[in-house]
Amino acid sequence: MDLTYTPEQQAFRAEVRAWLEAHVPSEPLEHFDATREGFEAHREWEKTLKSGDWGMVTWPKEYGGRGLDLIQWLIFEEEYYRAGAPGRVNQNGIFLLGPTLMEFGTHEQKARFLPKMASGEEIWAQAWSEPMAGSDLAGVRSTAVLDGDEYVLNGHKIWSSRAVFADWAFGLFRAPGSERHHGMSLIFFPLDAPGVTVNAIKKINGHVGFAEIFLEDVRVPAFNRLGDEGQGWHICMATAGFERGLMLRSPARYQVAAAKLAGLWQEYKDAVDPALEADVVRAHMNAEAYALNIYQTASRLMAGAKIGPEASTNKIFWSELDIHLTQTALSILGTKAELMHDAPDAYHATDWIDDYIFALAGPIYAGSNEIQRNIIAERMLGLPRK
Amino acid sequence: MDFTLNDEQRMFAETAQTLFADTCTPDHWRKQMETGDARDDARWQAIVETGFTLLLLPEEAGGLGLTELDFALIAERAGYVALPEPLAESAGVAAPMLAVLAPDHEALADPSTTIAIQHPSAPYVADADLAGAILLYKDGEAYVATPDQVALTRESSIDPFRRLFRIDWDPANVTSLGKADWDLAFDRAALFCAAQGLGLAQRAVDMAVAYAQERQQFGKAISTYQAVKHHLASAQVAIEFARPVVMAAAADVARQDVQSRARVSHAKLVALEAADKAARASIQVHGAMGYSWEVDVHLFLKRALALTQAWGTPAFHRSRIATRIFTQPIGPDQTFARENENA
Ligand SMILES: Cc1cc2nc3c(=O)[nH]c(=O)nc-3n(C[C@H](O)[C@H](O)[C@H](O)COP(=O)(O)OP(=O)(O)OC[C@H]3O[C@@H](n4cnc5c(N)ncnc54)[C@H](O)[C@@H]3O)c2cc1C
Numbered sequence A: 001m002d003l004t005y006t007p008e009q010q011a012f013r014a015e016v017r018a019w020l021e022a023h024v025p026s027e028p029l030e031h032f033d034a035t036r037e038g039f040e041a042h043r044e045w046e047k048t049l050k051s052g053d054w055g056m057v058t059w060p061k062e063y064g065g066r067g068l069d070l071i072q073w074l075i076f077e078e079e080y081y082r083a084g085a086p087g088r089v090n091q092n093g094i095f096l097l098g099p100t101l102m103e104f105g106t107h108e109q110k111a112r113f114l115p116k117m118a119s120g121e122e123i124w125a126q127a128w129s130e131p132m133a134g135s136d137l138a139g140v141r142s143t144a145v146l147d148g149d150e151y152v153l154n155g156h157k158i159w160s161s162r163a164v165f166a167d168w169a170f171g172l173f174r175a176p177g178s179e180r181h182h183g184m185s186l187i188f189f190p191l192d193a194p195g196v197t198v199n200a201i202k203k204i205n206g207h208v209g210f211a212e213i214f215l216e217d218v219r220v221p222a223f224n225r226l227g228d229e230g231q232g233w234h235i236c237m238a239t240a241g242f243e244r245g246l247m248l249r250s251p252a253r254y255q256v257a258a259a260k261l262a263g264l265w266q267e268y269k270d271a272v273d274p275a276l277e278a279d280v281v282r283a284h285m286n287a288e289a290y291a292l293n294i295y296q297t298a299s300r301l302m303a304g305a306k307i308g309p310e311a312s313t314n315k316i317f318w319s320e321l322d323i324h325l326t327q328t329a330l331s332i333l334g335t336k337a338e339l340m341h342d343a344p345d346a347y348h349a350t351d352w353i354d355d356y357i358f359a360l361a362g363p364i365y366a367g368s369n370e371i372q373r374n375i376i377a378e379r380m381l382g383l384p385r386k
Numbered sequence B: 001m002d003f004t005l006n007d008e009q010r011m012f013a014e015t016a017q018t019l020f021a022d023t024c025t026p027d028h029w030r031k032q033m034e035t036g037d038a039r040d041d042a043r044w045q046a047i048v049e050t051g052f053t054l055l056l057l058p059e060e061a062g063g064l065g066l067t068e069l070d071f072a073l074i075a076e077r078a079g080y081v082a083l084p085e086p087l088a089e090s091a092g093v094a095a096p097m098l099a100v101l102a103p104d105h106e107a108l109a110d111p112s113t114t115i116a117i118q119h120p121s122a123p124y125v126a127d128a129d130l131a132g133a134i135l136l137y138k139d140g141e142a143y144v145a146t147p148d149q150v151a152l153t154r155e156s157s158i159d160p161f162r163r164l165f166r167i168d169w170d171p172a173n174v175t176s177l178g179k180a181d182w183d184l185a186f187d188r189a190a191l192f193c194a195a196q197g198l199g200l201a202q203r204a205v206d207m208a209v210a211y212a213q214e215r216q217q218f219g220k221a222i223s224t225y226q227a228v229k230h231h232l233a234s235a236q237v238a239i240e241f242a243r244p245v246v247m248a249a250a251a252d253v254a255r256q257d258v259q260s261r262a263r264v265s266h267a268k269l270v271a272l273e274a275a276d277k278a279a280r281a282s283i284q285v286h287g288a289m290g291y292s293w294e295v296d297v298h299l300f301l302k303r304a305l306a307l308t309q310a311w312g313t314p315a316f317h318r319s320r321i322a323t324r325i326f327t328q329p330i331g332p333d334q335t336f337a338r339e340n341e342n343a
Helices: A007-023 A036-051 A070-082 A091-104 A107-118 A232-245 A251-268 A276-302 A311-336 A352-359 A369-380 B007-023 B026-035 B041-050 B068-080 B087-101 B182-214 B226-240 B243-255 B258-291 B297-309 B314-327
Strands: A124-127 A143-147 A150-161 A168-174 A184-190 A196-201 A210-221 B115-117 B124-126 B133-138 B141-145 B151-156 B163-168 B175-179
Touching: A007 A070, A070 A251, A070 A276, A091 A107, A091 A124, A091 A232, A124 A150, A143 A168, A150 A168, A150 A184, A168 A210, A168 A232, A184 A210, A184 A232, A232 A311, A251 A276, A251 A311, A251 B314, A276 A311, A276 B243, A276 B258, A276 B314, A311 A352, A311 A369, A311 B226, A369 B226, B007 B041, B007 B068, B068 B087, B068 B182, B068 B243, B087 B115, B087 B133, B087 B141, B087 B182, B115 B124, B182 B226, B182 B243, B182 B258, B182 B297, B226 B258, B243 B258, B258 B297, B258 B314
Parallel strands: A124 A168, B115 B133
Antiparallel strands: A143 A150, A150 A210, A168 A184, A196 A210, B124 B163, B133 B141, B141 B175, B151 B163
């Protein structure tokens, strides 16, 4: 155990910091879920990132990355959040599908999809959930039928984040007549392909952040299937591991938020309930604990381990800490808590109410926290399923 | 940057686990509770022979010269069996302190001799009557005494294995050792409380897991009920996010700066919260069985309760974290920062 950065790691941090200082937009971009303009501004930012070779640092160079290790990735993320750089509009691509492609894709698939993912040229949505298949993802009914060297896709997907403006989706489909975990395949389809209809769904914050997708005889090349036919469930579970366990929510995000909360507390402490300091301290502790846990996971993975069911403990921890943290900010803001960003009296340094509303989705997506607790009990603790 | 344990550390931890699993079973607890013996001599001898009491002592003093991280791994395993003997305070805190202040003290000559330590944050001292030496705190200075040089008053603890004593003493009757590094002693003690907390927590969960698979109600094992599963899953989450904090605190405790102190405090808070949460979940899952003296879960609840308050109350430890937050830079690049880097 050595909890110091090597000179190379420090130099890498300095390099990332200098680049971000020179390139991060001085004005925050409009949210990528709010309007097409906001979305495209984020795509431009992804291209800028790629111009510095920062699209996805852990990927091999030949696929648009830098071939760096997970500790370097954590350092990159720390600097990224510290710099207040724009949110990653392609997060479902780079953090979820990317690592999955790396594990299950052929060389041709990687070469076709990863570089454009890293550059933001193609932005991805995840199309797994269906009206009748939420927590019970094995209940997916959308179908894929092989016809020559093409798949014909039919069905109804829902809650697909950023599908309104995105270019591509990775969907979960099944062979007609197959049941439950069998016969599923993970297949990519362009969101503007003939037969695809995307209808925006407003989130509770009013943004068109997710969508339902109807597929009617959508034809895509068989090349677009990741892994073997019927391997879809297995692949999805690997993706879910990345999503819950490591990539989707990097600790830096919460450490920055906890630091902002400490700043908010300093500003307001003479005017509010002194007992709230304990929550400010707790928010910092939670963010640090999450960071330490992730450093431990990264070290383990670098030593050859694989992500296991403990990823579910992460998902519970980050989603709960986020709600606690943002709720503490609202408690400090008191009667200003409800004010929206455009209100003259709103607290402007951080949009806490927006962050809080966003945090409330955490226990639902990426597998609800109830499902995560089932997984922990059954796969970590060995309690029976039935 | 590397957050993994080395082979030697893993081996030590396994040795401790096996030794404790063999010598500190429910049968051993029961027997010891019946006889009221302070110590299981065979077990203590085995601990001594394995070198655990010498682990943190410098090599010049005949010790193994290992680190707090190595010792924390042993303390975690001691927590897992609610070890009755005060191994953590004696070998983890008092002996290394005495070795610095009085390397030739006769209590250090025999590795089976325990050394007790009293501090305002831990005024009730376990097994002080049996100690070869007692370290005493006054105004930042250290004193050393033998049990017959001080007045010991037995204070009974809810934890059946904590034989506590209040110590009244007169500086005139004991030996002064001068200024001492009480901060380091305090941090080590808090750290090893935290490490024990991890073990206590995991044992409480494991006991409930085992019981839930056996106990049937409504025609099936209670382990199939989701409310039961979720109690235990939540406790496990608390453990998973306490362990890395304890490990990081152990790796850095010797640095003795604002950051390392805050991390020790963080470790102590969350590890003992995990222990409390796990013990209470475990009692709930055991039903009335869990509330009975016959079933051992209560030992873990009680030890957690004692260690939560000893060596710094939760409020004290929170205040040290607040100091770190409000006097030092914080943020994602500061996770492993040191005070002197920001001077
Ligand atoms: C902001 C947001 C973004 C999302 N983005 C995407 C996306 O990009 N792509 C995508 O495919 N999906 C996405 N989702 C969908 C998400 O994956 C599902 O919402 C989630 O899997 C839960 O499914 P559900 O909404 O149908 O709820 P349900 O499954 O109907 O669950 C409702 C409630 O019942 C509980 N419940 C269900 N089954 C059990 C059980 N066995 N034990 C205990 N409790 C249970 C759940 O925990 C929940 O509290 C998103 C959701 C949100 C909120």
